[in-house]
Amino acid sequence: MKREDMYSSSANTPRTTKRKVKKHGKAYKVMKVLLTLLLSVFLIIIISSSILVTALTIYILNFADTTSSISLENVEVNFTTRFLADNPEYNKEDKTSEQYTLYYSMSNNGEKRTWVDLSNIPMHVQDAFVSTEDAHFQTHDGVDFKRTMAAFINVFIPIYDSNQGGSTITQQVIKNITGDDAQLGGEGYARKIREIFRAINLEKTATKNDILEAYLNIIPLGNNVCGVQAAANYYFSKDVADLSVKEAASLAAIARAPTVYNPVYDYDMNVGRANDFILKNMLDIGAITDNEYKEALAEELHVTGDPDFTTAVENTDNKYECVGVSSYYIDSAINDSIDLIMEADGIDYEDAEDKLQAGGYTIYTNVDLNLQKQVEEKFKDPLNFAYYVPDSDPLKAAFIAMDYSGNVKAVVGDRGEKTVSRSLSYATMARRSPGSSIKPIASYAPALDKDLITYSTLFKDQPIEILNDDGKKEQWPVNYSEDGYSSNWSYNNYFTYQMIYKSLNTAPAQLVERLTPTECFNFLQNTMHLSSLVADEDGKTDDAYSPMTVGEFTYGVYLDELVAAYQIFGNQGKWYRPAFVSKIVDRLGNVVYENKYVPEQAVDSSTGYVMNRMMQTVITNPEGTGRYAKLSNVDLVGKTGTSDKWQNLTFVGCTPEYVSGVWIGYEPLEEINRNLYKNIGQIWKNIFGDAADAGTVKEFSMPDTVKQLKYCKSTGLIAGQNCYNTDIGYYKDSNIPEYCSGNHY
Ligand SMILES: [Zn+2]
Numbered sequence: 001m002k003r004e005d006m007y008s009s010s011a012n013t014p015r016t017t018k019r020k021v022k023k024h025g026k027a028y029k030v031m032k033v034l035l036t037l038l039l040s041v042f043l044i045i046i047i048s049s050s051i052l053v054t055a056l057t058i059y060i061l062n063f064a065d066t067t068s069s070i071s072l073e074n075v076e077v078n079f080t081t082r083f084l085a086d087n088p089e090y091n092k093e094d095k096t097s098e099q100y101t102l103y104y105s106m107s108n109n110g111e112k113r114t115w116v117d118l119s120n121i122p123m124h125v126q127d128a129f130v131s132t133e134d135a136h137f138q139t140h141d142g143v144d145f146k147r148t149m150a151a152f153i154n155v156f157i158p159i160y161d162s163n164q165g166g167s168t169i170t171q172q173v174i175k176n177i178t179g180d181d182a183q184l185g186g187e188g189y190a191r192k193i194r195e196i197f198r199a200i201n202l203e204k205t206a207t208k209n210d211i212l213e214a215y216l217n218i219i220p221l222g223n224n225v226c227g228v229q230a231a232a233n234y235y236f237s238k239d240v241a242d243l244s245v246k247e248a249a250s251l252a253a254i255a256r257a258p259t260v261y262n263p264v265y266d267y268d269m270n271v272g273r274a275n276d277f278i279l280k281n282m283l284d285i286g287a288i289t290d291n292e293y294k295e296a297l298a299e300e301l302h303v304t305g306d307p308d309f310t311t312a313v314e315n316t317d318n319k320y321e322c323v324g325v326s327s328y329y330i331d332s333a334i335n336d337s338i339d340l341i342m343e344a345d346g347i348d349y350e351d352a353e354d355k356l357q358a359g360g361y362t363i364y365t366n367v368d369l370n371l372q373k374q375v376e377e378k379f380k381d382p383l384n385f386a387y388y389v390p391d392s393d394p395l396k397a398a399f400i401a402m403d404y405s406g407n408v409k410a411v412v413g414d415r416g417e418k419t420v421s422r423s424l425s426y427a428t429m430a431r432r433s434p435g436s437s438i439k440p441i442a443s444y445a446p447a448l449d450k451d452l453i454t455y456s457t458l459f460k461d462q463p464i465e466i467l468n469d470d471g472k473k474e475q476w477p478v479n480y481s482e483d484g485y486s487s488n489w490s491y492n493n494y495f496t497y498q499m500i501y502k503s504l505n506t507a508p509a510q511l512v513e514r515l516t517p518t519e520c521f522n523f524l525q526n527t528m529h530l531s532s533l534v535a536d537e538d539g540k541t542d543d544a545y546s547p548m549t550v551g552e553f554t555y556g557v558y559l560d561e562l563v564a565a566y567q568i569f570g571n572q573g574k575w576y577r578p579a580f581v582s583k584i585v586d587r588l589g590n591v592v593y594e595n596k597y598v599p600e601q602a603v604d605s606s607t608g609y610v611m612n613r614m615m616q617t618v619i620t621n622p623e624g625t626g627r628y629a630k631l632s633n634v635d636l637v638g639k640t641g642t643s644d645k646w647q648n649l650t651f652v653g654c655t656p657e658y659v660s661g662v663w664i665g666y667e668p669l670e671e672i673n674r675n676l677y678k679n680i681g682q683i684w685k686n687i688f689g690d691a692a693d694a695g696t697v698k699e700f701s702m703p704d705t706v707k708q709l710k711y712c713k714s715t716g717l718i719a720g721q722n723c724y725n726t727d728i729g730y731y732k733d734s735n736i737p738e739y740c741s742g743n744h745y
Helices: 003-008 015-023 027-066 123-133 145-156 169-178 185-205 208-218 228-236 245-256 267-284 290-298 328-345 349-358 369-380 435-449 496-502 506-515 517-527 545-550 559-569 605-620 680-693
Strands: 082-086 100-105 362-365 396-402 408-412 458-460 464-467 473-476 493-495 581-585 591-594 637-642 648-654 659-665 706-712 726-732
Touching (some): 123 245, 123 267, 169 208, 245 267, 245 290, 328 362, 328 591, 369 680, 396 559, 435 506, 435 559, 435 605, 435 648, 493 496, 496 506, 496 605, 506 545, 517 545, 559 648, 559 659, 605 637
Parallel strands (some): 082 362
Antiparallel strands (some): 362 581, 396 659, 464 473, 581 591, 637 648, 706 726
């Protein structure tokens, strides 16, 4: 048909029109050229499109063959691992409070995600998302082609409702699981096609509920929060089960564009979309009633951006900081968990670390939140360590407390503000010389356990003879005064407990000689589980007199292991592995690890208690090296330790409820400034005294196998009829000294 004919068909139109046409008659030719051009372009498009469609079909068919299908069973997305603590508010009787409270959520490349079963996600939360993101979710086969087309056209002609994306919920699950997120160019289309096929496949293998559950758990909702549970925690400090309709709509509003519709950053944008769009959609599909709709519109949102989501420590300065620096306790709990997962799954350290980081574990820690906080506070006050506040205060310090089942209740790994997570902890990662605090476990306890000594065995304060490094005989070891200066041997006789509270070196040397260094070494390594001892390394060994007698080890010992060894003096001889974690549950609820609390009877119960009584004098005797640690309400026993050249000071103390230890020193090693820093017993008391003294159990209990008897202060034997200078001692049933037959006044 010619264009003139087309035009002539309008010949019968009214005159006015005709005249107008005539008036523009010159334009006909221009029009004609233009229309010809248009037709040509049209034809070219048709032809090109045909070629394109053919190519695309081949391309797509190719994809259908090669696209791996995705199943929900091996969802490899990252989940937040959470550390729980006993809730200090928990009331066993009325059960009005939760038994556990969140202590820390592990930062997982900044992402936070907590799995929650669909059955625990309220219907209105599900509806808020489904009605907006994918209204036909329940009926489509994974792909909504009408919407896909609309979204495609939308790229060129933005006329469609841009509040909806082209992807179904199934497709979004695929996208989030695979991380396949190419947006532009050929790769973008390729992704879209892969996604379509995978979505269709997924619908064949998974139920709608499974897909929806995955979707609601992995959808990114801003501020590095993923999934509705983590988002409910983060934005409203609530459990997802407790969200209101308005809050649900607010979360669904974020989904579209998490930075734009984020209620923390732009309350109005978020609420605007929630009101105008999400709630409207919910009303339209009948998910909410008219009244609920009106109520929700009127509800004011209380957006918290909850800092508690990451740490129990209040962080009021930085309200929206969601990735907190972990405490020393959490650092240790993380390390503990990695070891336990390695063991449970038979995998290496890196794999276990990755699993912990992204596995969505729930980890039950042994922390006492009040105690931990209290100790952290005490560490902040320099006057708890020093006599005055110096210009520069380079002292390092560490503290750890556990109960008598090895449950670590509090730990601080250094002084000063903690600025990074998983930093060096002097409580668990540094090997330092324990000095004389090694004596109770290296020599006295094994000797007492073998009935070589009693509470009142008399020792002469004199040296033994050893071969020095040059192979020459040497009188050894020297004693040290309380101030750290060497003192001469007195050649006086002292009872065992006196040797302990005076911290003389001669008695332990004599005991190590009798037991042999090797036996002491084996006891420390195998029974007391000190892991840092060196058997033979480049000619160095801790199987020798000096380490076994005065604690001068090749490297030193870990404070947590030293303190754990002292458990035997408060729980009648039992050793439990020091534990920051009591239980690990994976995200599907399987128990990966649970502490069975199987003790090792390291020494006899009677040995543990008699040692305890002897070490009590360290605190109670006016000459006792630990007298500054004395408490007013609760029994305390312990031992101080000073390493060579006054470089490390340690105190380990046992109260009926806790065994705890403190260490101070410099990095690198240097003589500690005695004029500046307080006595180590005093430092322990400053840090832990209040908590320890508040204990409800005041005294250690004495086992039946121990007898409390009068001994003769002249001979150390059990007081006879004519012994008038006596004192009370504690004796193992298996080794009660004979009666003194002398006349002693
Ligand atoms: Zn006597």
